[in-house]
Amino acid sequence: MIFEGLAEKLQNTFHKLKGKGKVNEKDVNDAMREVKMALLEADVNFKVVKDFVNKVKARAIGAEVLESLTPGQQIIKIVNEELTELMGSTQSKIAFSSKPPTVIMLVGLQGAGKTTTCGKLAKLIKKQAKRPLLIAADIYRPAAIKQLQVVGGQVDVPVFTMGDKQNPVNIAKAGLEHAINHGNDVVIIDTAGRLHIDDELMGELQSVKESIKPHEILLVVDSMTGQDAVNVAEHFNEKLGIDGVILTKLDGDTRGGAALSVRAVTNKPIKFAALGEKLDDIEVFHPDRMASRILGMGDVLSLIEKAQENFDAKKAKELENKIKSQSFTFEDFLDQLQQMKNMGPISQLLEMIPGAGKQLKGLEVDEKELVYIQAIIQSMTKKERQNPSILNGSRRKRIAAGSGTSVQQVNRLIKQFEQTRKMMKQFTDMEKGMKKGGKFKLPFGNRF
Amino acid sequence: MLKKLFDKFKNENEEKDQKIEDVENNKQAEASASTEENEANIFKRLKEGLSKTTQGITVKIEDLIKSYQKVDEELLEELEEVLITADIGVQTTMEIIDHIRDKAKAEKIKEPEMIKVILKDKLKEILGEFEDDQQLNIQPSPAIILVVGVNGVGKTTSIGKIAHKLKGQNKKVLLAAADTFRAAAVEQLKIWGDRVGVEVISHQEGADPAAVIFDAIQAAKARKVDVLICDTAGRLHNKKNLMNELGKISKIVEREYANATRDVLLVLDATTGQNAIQQAKIFKEATNISGLVLTKLDGTAKGGVIIGISQELKIPVKLIGVGEGVADLQEFDSNSFVNALFGEE
Numbered sequence: 112m113i114f115e116g117l118a119e120k121l122q123n124t125f126h127k128l129k130g131k132g133k134v135n136e137k138d139v140n141d142a143m144r145e146v147k148m149a150l151l152e153a154d155v156n157f158k159v160v161k162d163f164v165n166k167v168k169a170r171a172i173g174a175e176v177l178e179s180l181t182p183g184q185q186i187i188k189i190v191n192e193e194l195t196e197l198m199g200s201t202q203s204k205i206a207f208s209s210k211p212p213t214v215i216m217l218v219g220l221q222g223a224g225k226t227t228t229c230g231k232l233a234k235l236i237k238k239q240a241k242r243p244l245l246i247a248a249d250i251y252r253p254a255a256i257k258q259l260q261v262v263g264g265q266v267d268v269p270v271f272t273m274g275d276k277q278n279p280v281n282i283a284k285a286g287l288e289h290a291i292n293h294g295n296d297v298v299i300i301d302t303a304g305r306l307h308i309d310d311e312l313m314g315e316l317q318s319v320k321e322s323i324k325p326h327e328i329l330l331v332v333d334s335m336t337g338q339d340a341v342n343v344a345e346h347f348n349e350k351l352g353i354d355g356v357i358l359t360k361l362d363g364d365t366r367g368g369a370a371l372s373v374r375a376v377t378n379k380p381i382k383f384a385a386l387g388e389k390l391d392d393i394e395v396f397h398p399d400r401m402a403s404r405i406l407g408m409g410d411v412l413s414l415i416e417k418a419q420e421n422f423d424a425k426k427a428k429e430l431e432n433k434i435k436s437q438s439f440t441f442e443d444f445l446d447q448l449q450q451m452k453n454m455g456p457i458s459q460l461l462e463m464i465p466g467a468g469k470q471l472k473g474l475e476v477d478e479k480e481l482v483y484i485q486a487i488i489q490s491m492t493k494k495e496r497q498n499p500s501i502l503n504g505s506r507r508k509r510i511a512a513g514s515g516t517s518v519q520q521v522n523r524l525i526k527q528f529e530q531t532r533k534m535m536k537q538f539t540d541m542e543k544g545m546k547k548g549g550k551f552k553l554p555f556g557n558r559f
Numbered sequence: 560m561l562k563k564l565f566d567k568f569k570n571e572n573e574e575k576d577q578k579i580e581d582v583e584n585n586k587q588a589e590a591s592a593s594t595e596e597n598e599a600n601i602f603k604r605l606k607e608g609l610s611k612t613t614q615g616i617t618v619k620i621e622d623l624i625k626s627y628q629k630v631d632e633e634l635l636e637e638l639e640e641v642l643i644t645a646d647i648g649v650q651t652t653m654e655i656i657d658h659i660r661d662k663a664k665a666e667k668i669k670e671p672e673m674i675k676v677i678l679k680d681k682l683k684e685i686l687g688e689f690e691d692d693q694q695l696n697i698q699p700s701p702a703i704i705l706v707v708g709v710n711g712v713g714k715t716t717s718i719g720k721i722a723h724k725l726k727g728q729n730k731k732v733l734l735a736a737a738d739t740f741r742a743a744a745v746e747q748l749k750i751w752g753d754r755v756g757v758e759v760i761s762h763q764e765g766a767d768p769a770a771v772i773f774d775a776i777q778a779a780k781a782r783k784v785d786v787l788i789c790d791t792a793g794r795l796h797n798k799k800n801l802m803n804e805l806g807k808i809s810k811i812v813e814r815e816y817a818n819a820t821r822d823v824l825l826v827l828d829a830t831t832g833q834n835a836i837q838q839a840k841i842f843k844e845a846t847n848i849s850g851l852v853l854t855k856l857d858g859t860a861k862g863g864v865i866i867g868i869s870q871e872l873k874i875p876v877k878l879i880g881v882g883e884g885v886a887d888l889q890e891f892d893s894n895s896f897v898n899a900l901f902g903e904e
Contacts, residue, residue, distance in 0.1 A: 148649055154832030157644045221855065222711025222828060226742075253750035254743040261742030261764075306858045333711065337646040337832025339860035360710060363795040365834040388740070 134186070139171045142186060155368030156341040159197075159375040167193050197371055198398035203355065203380040205236070208326050211296035212244070214287065216323075218316055218351065219331035220343060221304030224359035226255060228331055228385055229301045230262030231393035232357075235383075236297050243268050244295035246286035248319070249303040250275040259301050266390050269295070279303070279315055283323045300325070307346030316351055327354045329382065332373055334361045340369035341376050348377045355382040358396065362386040374398075439532055441496035445488045448481060486514035487524050499525060619644075620678075624671040630663050634671060638678070645863035648833050651870050655681055679897055685866055686893035689875035693891055696822040696849060697725070700785040703776070703812060703819045707805060707846060708826035709838055710793030713854040715744060717826055717880060718790050719751030720888035726755060730785040735775030736761035737768040737808070740792040748790050754885070758782075768792065769807050776815045787819075796841035805845045824877065826852045829862035839868045850877035853891070857882045 127142075143164050150160045170193075171186050207213045215232070217225045226249070233243045245263045247270060249255035256272050263270035271286040283300055290298045302319070305312035320328065330353045332340060347353055356373055361384050370381060381396045488496065490513035495502055502510075502525060511518045619641045627634045635656055642652040659677050662668070668677075697704070704721070706714050715738070722732045734752050736759055738744035745761045752759035760775040772789055779787040791808065794801035812821065825848045827835050842848050853862050856879055865876050876891040 151643055152649050152833060154646075154834070157640055220830065220858070222713055224711055252747070253754075254747035257746045258741070258743035265742070306855075308859060333828070333830070335709070335828075335831045335834040337830060337835075337860065337864065338644045339646070339830050339858065340832075342859045343830070360795065362797075363709065363834065364797040364837060365832075368832065 136172055139168060139186065143168050143171070146190065150368060150371070153366035153368035154335075154337045154340070154372075156338055156372035156375070158341070159372050162375070163193060163197060163371075194371075195398070198374060199380050203382055204395060205327060205382065207241075207297070212287070212290045212298045213296065213327070214298045214300070214323055214325040215327045215329060216300040216302065216316075216319065216325040217329050217331055217357070218302050218347060218353070219304060220306065220333070221252075223304065223331040223333045224385060225249075225304060225331045226258050226262060226301050227390075228357055228359060228383075228393070229259060229299050230266050230268075230390050231385055232383070233263070233268040233299055234266040234390050235393055236299075237266065237268060241297045242295050243297040243299055244286065244290045244293070245270045246283060246298060246300045247272040248279040248282045248286075248300050250277070250279060250282070251303040255301075255303065262390070269293075280318045280322050283319050287323050307343045307350075313346070313350045320351055329353065329355050329357050330373075330377075330379075331357045331359060332369060334358045334367045334369055335363060335365040336369040338372075340372045344373040344377045348379065353377065353379055355380050357381070357383045357385065359385040362388075362392070441488050441491060441499060441528065442493075444528060444531070445485065445496075448485060483514070483516055483520060484524055487511075487516055487521055490514040499528060620675060624675060627671045629669050630671055630674060634674070635660055638674065642863065645861035646832050646867075647861075647863035648836065648867040651867040654870070682866060682897045683893055685870050686876070686896065688869065688873070692850070692875040693877055693893075695721075695877060696820055697730070697786050699820060700730075701779060701783075701787070701816070701819045702785065703779070703787045703789065703816055703821055705789045705791065705808065705812065705821070705823045705846065706826060706852075707791050707823065707842055707848075708793060709795050710741075712793065712826045712828040712831075713880065714738075714793065714826045715747050715751065715790055717824075717852050717854060717878070717888060718748065718788050719755060720880070720885055721878070722751070722757050722788060723755045723885045724888065725786050726757060731783065732757040733775065733779050733782065733784040733787045734759040735771055735787060735789040737771040737775075738790050738792040739764055739766045739768050739771060744790070744792065768804065769811050772808050772811050773815060776812070779816070787816075796838050796845075802841065802845040805842075809846050821849070823847060823849050824852050825850070825874070826854060827865070827868075829853050829856045829864075830858060830860040831864060833864065833867070835864040836867050836871060839872050839874060843872060843874065848874055850875055852876075852878045852880070852888075854880035856880060857887070 146167070147160055147164045150163065151157065155163075167186075167189055170189050205213070205215065217229055217232075219225050229245055233245055236243045245259055245268055247256040247259045249259070256275060260270045260272065271282075271289050273282045273285060277285075279302065286300070287298060289295075300319070300323075302316060303312070305316070307313065328351050330344060330347050332344065336343070344353075344356070356377070356379060358367070358370055358381055361367060373379075374381060381398065383393055384396045385393045487510060490510045491502075495506060495510075507518050507521045507525075511521045514521075620638070623634065623637050623641065638659070639652055639656050642655060643649060647655070655678070658681055659674060662677050663674070668674075695704070696702070706718055706721075708714050718734060722734060725732050732755075734748055734757055736745040736748045738748070739762060742764070745759075745764060749759050749761065760771065760778050762771050762774070768791060775787055775789065778784075789808075791805065792801075794805070796802065809823075812819070823846050825839060825842050827838065831838070839848065839851070851865065851868065851874055853865055853876055856862050862879075868874060869876070876893075878888050879891050879896070880888050
């Protein structure tokens, strides 16, 4: 779970702080030491941490906090603000050139995930009604070109190659030519992974840059990178002048401090986050949301957006009404399961729910379970689906036999269904509260 | 008749023995010269590969020590910073610093120069705990090496290099392309197979990796292969299903190749931060890791996380990658690693 360990630590720290009616300088220092340790454990670069802590400390020891009635909360607010600031306050997208094709070049260390990300990016851009072309300029790694071709085939985007005997500059030039002649309005160049201190190979990238003048040079960074992220980002930025960063492998359990480090030393935005093995698993990076995610405040906005993208709007409206009127049935549940499947793995969705980070830690959602659930619901009669309260023992037995499951499994599902109903109600209440007060009251809000 | 022949044979043999001895003496002299050269070469490569790494940690420590007149808290705090920036991790760093503080106090050490010695000894102690296990576990033949790790750490490349190394030791090597998931991973391994001159057993992309391993084991038995090296798909350790798949592969190996000597290598990227500890922990639970391969040490990353891993999980580092060349995957020696880290011979 992204940043989850870090969030937990910070939450504990703040919890201690929150109980205090009055804080003195020592309290602040103690809390800051915890913040420092938490960030270091999360692989945020040492220097970045130091700067960050000093900044927060300076503000926290100032009058605004010590004289405040809720000093603990003030400090949390400052940490949050500074963290958001550090992550960059606005999200940024790819700037498409007014004179196509827009040229995007992906660079980075070996194994950061450039080739896979090329495919994901191509797919994402294709969704925006563009016609991307992939250019295979990694002539060094065995089968890298083949990999890009396969990935390109999977997302149905053409791949331009000239084999591994040409130099990358020529390939890039010819690829661009090809794009112009074939009406491709976006070009994505996959380059070979290289060490930031390899002058020869960095020089090669500079020549590619010179010859085709990319609109966007994106540095692909493995989110598990440690302290060295700073050196890598610094070197690539110095040599090439990068325009942004793509953070990969965020679906791991890394705390992802590299995100903060890279951002702090380059001052360039993190534009995309890749979080999964499927070619759909890339999203626009939302720095503000990421900052609140670090602090364990969940990622409600991402969740809603994801739902919007994949849910049938009309059905969603119907569902909303049903939830409000509490006439939510097993049929709707089944329907919803189908739609949820389109949204991606359940575990990923759970991570975005505020507070879920802590409560659902260690909870494993088995995707296969969904198949059973589906079978069970489909073994119910229409009447049963609409009115679960009539499900007595013998009906349950029949359903179990019909779906090839056990009565226990059926019981569990019915219980879960009831719980879901309750949870849904909570969500609608939350929404009402949001509209009324204009303030989003989080269910765990009192933990701080 | 027989006896005559035998005598003749004996005489001849005695003569031969004499000759062989002379030749051997010469050879030995030559050989010892060349191993010396070889060793020097290896050390040079290691040092060169680590030179960027070294610059980081040694220069910093040297500067630090020079700028202090005596050992005090401030010095220790700055040392702490150096260690943390080497990815050694907060907890391990604290333990090391505590050790230095205690030792300095107990032995009334005042000279900052001595700190370096204590630190070096401590690092050697942590890394050197498993000196006996630092060799690849491939004796007796047949042996099977399973190579696992998260995405993009350099599994396939490392396998190519290990195959090259073993081939140089006159072993018959076979590769199994069980990364059936990533696009073109099979081709990548095949290219390595061609380069090094070893055969590769593969299926279609998307095939069941356990089936590939099964076939490869049968092939290894039939061809009387010394070492079978299995590539696997990169997987993030928090993906339960993928980790279960590794369990299944282990079972196949156990069932089909019970007599084989086994080694399970976890490949770690030196640029990885504290997450590497988590990786090692969970991979160990899934497949019983018996050794680590630390790659990409030729960058500026210090790979300090292996110190944390050695300390916490007690898994020996077996190989380290210090460059792109085929010969740049070396056996790990904790002494020379720490020495090279400090820029000494």
